[in-house]
Amino acid sequence: MKISSTAFENGEAIPALYSCDGGDINPPLAFSDIPADAKTLALIVDDPDAPSGLFVHWVVWNIPPTVTGIAEGSVPEGVVEGMTDFGKQKYGGPCPGRGEHRYFFKIYALDTELLLPPTGGKEELEEAMVGHVLQSAELMGQYMRK
Secondary structure (H helix, E strand, C coil): CEEECCCCCCCCECCHHHCCCCCCCCCCEEEECCCCCCCEEEEEEEECCCCCCCEEEEEEEEECCCCCEECCCCCCCCCEECCCCCCCCCCCCCCCCCCEEEEEEEEEEECCCCCCCCCCCHHHHHHHHCCCEEEEEEEEEEEECC
């Protein structure tokens, strides 16, 4: 299983368009080699370099396994966007106070659909995924405010 973006390469800089300094929209993402027995996909985007510890930027679940990506600035129809550490149920782009931060885009193939309320966040999602992850992959981008 793989996750990639046409906006940035793994380990490279995330363009400002996808940050709080730009449009604050999600970058385009592509998924490939999804396991044939996957029932749904889940996506978590977080920043382990935040001063307060891990900061969650996006949580999405019940993505159909037939979806091969997420277009720039959008989400597939019917998916659930959970609560982020911004206190919103939508993508929140990189917005570090100082220094360069790493942002991990993690995709999970699951053997079940998740029955979580949209008010749930990363913690609830990870708890619900226990024992249901078939495969996972990640893409890491970096961002530093100018």
